Amino acid sequence: MASPRGAAAEIASPRGAAELTSPRGAATVAARLLRWFDANRRDLPWRRGCDPWAIWVSEVMLQQTRVEAVREPFVRFLRQFPTPTAFAAASDDELLTAWRGLGYYRRARLLRDGARQVVAQHGGRVPGAVGELAELPGIGAYTLGAVASIAFGHAEVAIDGNVERVVARHRGLREVTSTAAARRTIRATVGGWLDAARAGDFNQAVMELGAMVCTPTSPNCAACPVAADCVARALGLTAQLPARKPKRASIEVAARAVLVVGSRGVLGHRVAAGEPNVGQIELPGAGMLCSCDPGDLAAVVFRRFGARLSVGSVVASVRHAITHHRIELHAHAATGKSLGTLGWFAVDQATPWTTPSRKVFLAALGADGVMHA
Numbered sequence: 001m002a003s004p005r006g007a008a009a010e011i012a013s014p015r016g017a018a019e020l021t022s023p024r025g026a027a028t029v030a031a032r033l034l035r036w037f038d039a040n041r042r043d044l045p046w047r048r049g050c051d052p053w054a055i056w057v058s059e060v061m062l063q064q065t066r067v068e069a070v071r072e073p074f075v076r077f078l079r080q081f082p083t084p085t086a087f088a089a090a091s092d093d094e095l096l097t098a099w100r101g102l103g104y105y106r107r108a109r110l111l112r113d114g115a116r117q118v119v120a121q122h123g124g125r126v127p128g129a130v131g132e133l134a135e136l137p138g139i140g141a142y143t144l145g146a147v148a149s150i151a152f153g154h155a156e157v158a159i160d161g162n163v164e165r166v167v168a169r170h171r172g173l174r175e176v177t178s179t180a181a182a183r184r185t186i187r188a189t190v191g192g193w194l195d196a197a198r199a200g201d202f203n204q205a206v207m208e209l210g211a212m213v214c215t216p217t218s219p220n221c222a223a224c225p226v227a228a229d230c231v232a233r234a235l236g237l238t239a240q241l242p243a244r245k246p247k248r249a250s251i252e253v254a255a256r257a258v259l260v261v262g263s264r265g266v267l268g269h270r271v272a273a274g275e276p277n278v279g280q281i282e283l284p285g286a287g288m289l290c291s292c293d294p295g296d297l298a299a300v301v302f303r304r305f306g307a308r309l310s311v312g313s314v315v316a317s318v319r320h321a322i323t324h325h326r327i328e329l330h331a332h333a334a335t336g337k338s339l340g341t342l343g344w345f346a347v348d349q350a351t352p353w354t355t356p357s358r359k360v361f362l363a364a365l366g367a368d369g370v371m372h373a
């Protein structure tokens with residue numbers, strides 16, 4: 001059925017959209033979701049308390065990162081920075097090491113900006129008013145809804161990719177984010193379902209359903225609490241809804257770097273602005289997004305860092321992905337003649353080495369820092 005211009009593309013509903021969004025229909029959706037969530041919620045570290053700072057930290061970490069990858073960094077981070085005041089005082093290196101394993105370091109910098117504003121304007125306590133939360137750096141629509149509802153009980157919706165998928169399938173919507181009208185439809189639907197008395201649990205229930213049951217490629221409709229009135233299930237369209245964006249073609253990169261081990265650590269450089277992993281310490285090479293021939297590596301290192309090195313054979317090859325770049329990083333053993341702008345850095349948890357560099361250390365260096373060439 002053609003959609004009216006400006007409206008979200010909607011497929012015919014077996015029970016009728018009006019019925020599903022009527023107050024009674026919406027209430028039954030919310031009740032079923034909450035009943036299912038009460039029985040099936042995962043025990044996650046950030047669900048064990050209601051400290052607004054911990055909830056804010058978890059919601060920032062969970063953006064673009066899998067739940068399993070967040071568990072350990074979340075606990076470690078809060079042990080080091082239990083309050084906004086503690087994190088507001090963190091140095092760049094402390095921030096980078098605390099965020100290791102999570103990627104997308106810009107999130108951490110914005111979180112620190114937010115913590116600093118909490119200290120400067122709210123006495124170090126995360127404000128509970130929606131308007132004040134919205135003013136904090138790094139708090140976008142999703143984080144605002146999540147923190148406001150989970151930490152403070154405000155009747156706000158939190159819409160992430162999981163929620164969009166559940167709503168798109170349940171309501172039979174092709175598009176979820178490609179137009180403003182589609183986004184409005186998703187928001188209005190979730191807002192209509194919302195149980196204001198348990199807003200935080202409701203938001204987590206929809207997200208949990210998307211993560212555990214209504215998954216992108218193999219939804220388990222038999223276990224779904226809202227299957228009875230799901231349009232996609234009734235019409236056999238769970239594989240088609242929502243329409244997927246065409247995948248960006250991946251770019252293969254054969255990156256190279258030198259591994260120079262000395263008594264003071266490993267030779268590295270601090271990544272400059274404009275490159276991935278800005279501010280972290282990286283093994284010297286052409287850069288993570290640049291392919292490099294083995295024969296060019298010494299010249300590249302001289303051109304970039306003024307260092308004269310004697311470059312040997314590959315001692316470790318590791319794989320890493322940055323957005324759509326699929327990188328194979330080959331680390332060559334090397335010895336220094338003159339070091340230019342390069343410096344020695346310890347191989348320890350306190351030094352903010354990039355993740356690909358750490359992968360090289362794991363593959364090439366023993367626990368005692370001796371290279372296994």
Ligand code: SF4
Pocket residue numbers: 166169170213214215219220221224225226227228230231232233238
């Ligand atoms: S019935 Fe299936 S497709 Fe519909 S919301 Fe539930 S899991 Fe998703």
